[in-house]
Amino acid sequence: MKKFSLILLFIAITISGIYAQPNRKYRDAGILFEVSNNPNWGYGEPVITHVQPFSSADKAGLKRGDIIMEINGMATYLRNNVTIASWLTGGTERNMTLTVRNINTYFKEFPLETEVRTVNSLSEFDLASAYSFYSIETTNDRSFTLPARVDPNTNVDFSDYHTFDFINEGTSVPDADHYINQQIEQALIERGLVRDTKDPDIIVQSYYSYQPNVKYNASSRSKNQKTWRYDSEIRQMVQVPILSAEDPNAEAKGEYILELGIRFFDRKFISTEKMTQIWDCKTTEYLTEDYALTEYARLHAPLMLMQYPYSVAKTTAKYIVSFKSFNYTGMNFDNKDLKTITTVDENSPAYNAGIRAGAVIESINGVNFKYTKDEIDNGYRRFIIESMKFRNPKTRFIDANGFPDCMLWSVNKYADAANLFKKESLYMPCFSYLYAFQKFVSEKPSKSIQVEIKDGSSKKSITIVPELQTSVTIKAL
Structure with a gap:
């Protein structure tokens, strides 16, 4: 199942469309699943196919391949994908218990404290992948095939x-x-x-x-x-x-x-x-x-x-390896305008700094957020094309999406790369803060970021000390 499949299944069964109730909330445990039709493993039951790093499922110890036997005490055997998805994502109660079995355990309960998000949210985890060319050194997806x-x-x-x-x-x-x-x-x-x-x-x-x-x-x-x-x-x-x-x-x-x-x-x-x-x-x-x-x-x-x-x-057997390292604050952005905060993860750096849902980002680290989503997307495409001259062709690789010209920054061009991020009107690098710890993004990396927000009728300047989230995951397809 593709990324966001749990969310999309839940939306399909519970609301008439994503645009009808864009603020509809769902529980996000950080897992993807599929109902197994494999006689060797979990036939008729949901099997976890992906656990998002740093999610509640990851922190609880759930693994890819775990067979979910119960969700909050409800048996999953012979239930369809839509039913399982609604049990996992439905409601706004953060606490949830999954009962699983695997090679080394038959019946084990995993209590989770999920995040509650809106269906129109984009997390920083997702945005780090979307803007990975800012720091392909730390964030990229690779694939290979074994015979x-x-x-x-x-x-x-x-x-x-x-x-x-x-x-x-x-x-x-x-x-x-x-x-x-x-x-x-x-x-x-x-x-x-x-x-x-x-x-x-x-x-x-x-x-x-x-x-x-x-x-x-x-x-x-x-x-x-x-x-x-x-x-x-x-x-x-x-x-x-x-x-x-x-x-x-x-x-x-x-x-x-x-x-x-x-x-x-x-x-x-x-x-x-x-x-x-x-x-x-x-x-x-x-x-x-x-x-x-x-x-x-x-x-x-x-x-x-x-x-x-x-x-x-x-x-043949295909594998996908995902590398990711980015500044996590816990802010989740509206996918329509990329500036309105839809939810803030509880106890995250942004939450502890006082940012709440409904705040509108005006700037981060001096980069203005006045641009439309289309303008930001076009600026990013322009950035990819025009940054190629500062990258090292000896590091070229094809990523998991088939893009053939993935290259690391040339070490002797870090200053030139950092200057690109200063050309705001040309590239609109709003989400460069995700990689502000890198010298090729900021000549003087800082452990904190400065966020200017509009909250109702008032404006605030807030300092956030983000967490550096680093992960490597590999999936056998």
Whole structure:
């Protein structure tokens, strides 16, 4: 489900249209869900597909993949999307309790203190993404695809499995096998499974091959060609000497072929006499140069295991990584004029500074908010185009939305970049305050921001010390 799907579903069922009652309020717990039709995981129940960083759900400890069994005591089994959405977002009572199960828990209650917002609100979390080109260094969405074949046994409910151990292959096991299994063990524990060497629910087997590509065509050599993958250890995107999974000529261009697989077997619930395969994930990669198998396993075993337990049979697996770091004050803006405050998150920096719903922003850090939404949008587009000359082409990447010219600011052009934000009438950089902690946005970054508001008939100048909210999330699609 796409972002805002909970809100849109709620609006569709409870009001005749967004414009009829733009101030209609809803509860925002910070989660997205879908009702599962997957026999392996939560069939007929809502499964959380996304948890927004710093939201009430995130603070409570809810995770992607959690199966929601009850909402405020109401059972969710076989309820449709609209009903579940109305239970999650309906009303203005902030307190809500979700009862969930997952790999490591069967029945656990999570009390949430949600935010109450209006349907026409834009949060700073959303605005930070909308204006990410101000600071693409800290805020961007990346995507990549693994050539991963996933094969789950559809006759098995993975919620029955809680422990694991590795298949006994004797004492003469190569060091590479030990290392690969260590990476798998760490990833499985992070997913909630527990290693049990005496009576495991799952028997794990890893397998691999690394060999020259007999179909390699030297005339198609791609020695320096690399692709981006996510390194969960350092929480960054890194380049690896692997041809893109979307390259139709990879088989001819790759000098080596590397395969890595992870299999799960049951020898406890289905049959105690023999092992029954219940899940398998295998990647087949074409390398442009020699690349250590152990390093590949370190990087990719966690990614492969993100396909368990909530996944389907597939031959490729797409991932989206979202990086975000911005100044959070807690103000939520009217999406029609981008200056009226619709709600203020309770106990946020803006709330504690005295800003309330209904206030109209006149300026932030000296940038006037007199412009229309269209003027701000046009100014931002102009900013993107005209800022390219101050960016480093060596850092170019394609973002998750397919924009091909994402580039970081050139370090020796920070002063030039900061000058762009001073050209208010040209670029209308109203929301540059979200990134005012960066030297390429403000030559003299400050820990506070100055907000001029009109509240009724009075005008006020308010100092806010924002919180720097930094997050990295990865989703396996």
